[in-house]
Amino acid sequence: MSINYDERIPNNVDLASQRTLQRALEHWQPNYLRWWAEMGPEKSSTLEVYLRTAVSVDPKGWAHYGYVRMPEYRWGIFLAPAEKDRRIGFGAHKGEAVWQEVPGEYRSTLRRLIVTQGDTEPASVEQQRHLGLTCPSLYDLRNLFQVNVEEGRHLWAMVYLLHAYFGRDGREEAEALLERRSGDADNPRILTAFNEKTPDWLSFFMFTFLTDRDGKFQLAALAESAFDPLSRTCRFMLTEEAHHLFVGESGVARIIERTCQVMAEHRTDDPVRLRGLGVIDLPTLQKYLNFHYSVTSDLYGGEVSSNAASFYTSGLKGRFEEGKIADDHRLEGLEYPVPEVVGDRIVTRHVPALTALNERLRDDWAREVEAAIGRWNRIPEKHGVAFRFRLPHKGFHRKIGVFAGLHVSPDGEVLSEAQWTHRHGEWLPTESDRAYVHSLMGRVTQPGKFANWIAPPHQGINRMPIDFEYVRFN
Ligand SMILES: [Fe+2]
Numbered sequence: 001m002s003i004n005y006d007e008r009i010p011n012n013v014d015l016a017s018q019r020t021l022q023r024a025l026e027h028w029q030p031n032y033l034r035w036w037a038e039m040g041p042e043k044s045s046t047l048e049v050y051l052r053t054a055v056s057v058d059p060k061g062w063a064h065y066g067y068v069r070m071p072e073y074r075w076g077i078f079l080a081p082a083e084k085d086r087r088i089g090f091g092a093h094k095g096e097a098v099w100q101e102v103p104g105e106y107r108s109t110l111r112r113l114i115v116t117q118g119d120t121e122p123a124s125v126e127q128q129r130h131l132g133l134t135c136p137s138l139y140d141l142r143n144l145f146q147v148n149v150e151e152g153r154h155l156w157a158m159v160y161l162l163h164a165y166f167g168r169d170g171r172e173e174a175e176a177l178l179e180r181r182s183g184d185a186d187n188p189r190i191l192t193a194f195n196e197k198t199p200d201w202l203s204f205f206m207f208t209f210l211t212d213r214d215g216k217f218q219l220a221a222l223a224e225s226a227f228d229p230l231s232r233t234c235r236f237m238l239t240e241e242a243h244h245l246f247v248g249e250s251g252v253a254r255i256i257e258r259t260c261q262v263m264a265e266h267r268t269d270d271p272v273r274l275r276g277l278g279v280i281d282l283p284t285l286q287k288y289l290n291f292h293y294s295v296t297s298d299l300y301g302g303e304v305s306s307n308a309a310s311f312y313t314s315g316l317k318g319r320f321e322e323g324k325i326a327d328d329h330r331l332e333g334l335e336y337p338v339p340e341v342v343g344d345r346i347v348t349r350h351v352p353a354l355t356a357l358n359e360r361l362r363d364d365w366a367r368e369v370e371a372a373i374g375r376w377n378r379i380p381e382k383h384g385v386a387f388r389f390r391l392p393h394k395g396f397h398r399k400i401g402v403f404a405g406l407h408v409s410p411d412g413e414v415l416s417e418a419q420w421t422h423r424h425g426e427w428l429p430t431e432s433d434r435a436y437v438h439s440l441m442g443r444v445t446q447p448g449k450f451a452n453w454i455a456p457p458h459q460g461i462n463r464m465p466i467d468f469e470y471v472r473f474n
């Protein structure tokens, strides 16, 4: 079904024929817009932004590009096409037909999964709301806003499920999603990483590179769900998510590129000199990577989890690319390695694979991050710079799971409190690192111009030139 833009809420779920649901969502819509006005990108309401809007769910041509004022963006409800005769791919119900309604026994668990996912979407918009005031270029400003409107749409995607399948509780949860606030002491967002600040563009790029990628892996696991509307919703969200990951990976790559250019030009790797030259030294980038990597790692939860096991067995949440894995998809008798700390040593222990699904998803994510870091490392290599980025040990700076309460170095050494206090400034951004990065944040709004600390991209958006006016200020 194509998307009808004549309706108040664009959708491909035939909302017009479900009057009660349509009215409930139309009632939520102004509350959403109030939230956007209050917590969305600051001072952005009059800007015209060159944005993509979904006009179909066809993988070959789903987006339309054009100037939009963001409060007029057409947030809608788009599900990937139903797969004919889709069967449950894993767990106790493997082989049965997928569900078009929520089974009573899984209702509250499923609602919690959807609310937790839904909560991250507006949270990231809130975290990023000040960044437009310090954009390094119009190209980057447009990308930030594209990410923001799509996170807004992801909230719509989850709210649709809550309204359509969870009755009154679902409607109450949908309201609460607009009431929590990232970083709020009394009513914070559900997950810790979504209550951290995103105070500068380096943090933004690291966030989209790492934390949006957590989003990708969570959505991929939910796309396997036996609850078909959730699966279809997540499948379309994944199409949008790819751009967010691109913004993050290429954003950091352009910072590395710029620093390496300056290092080669001035034949120096002295961080003090490089800061004097207005670029971000590579060790500081590594510290930001360490910080965001560890905070995002925590989002996957404890290594061993009976909740994760029951989500899987019940068919609510699968593994990443479940269909490509060659096993029984029930995990009977299978094991998976998880870390364990014995005294001051980190060892590996084998546990039933069913209980280690959080760890497995975290490992899948980490593998993808590792591959991207390999791509980053070609940049210093190309410039003849010796520095190489690397991921810290999975126990580094963790707050959840077996490493919580311990201090582990990036090399995987268990440290004493005193050692950690003495050394953590080498591994995590210090106040002065953050202050330096903050000092670079200006606002560049001339088409084709870029802040000194970041290289231009290789190409523009939608094959437009790099000096295209991606945002009009009027
Ligand atoms: Fe999202």
Ligand SMILES: [Fe+2]
Binding pocket: 151, 212, 215, 241, 244
């Ligand atoms: Fe995203």
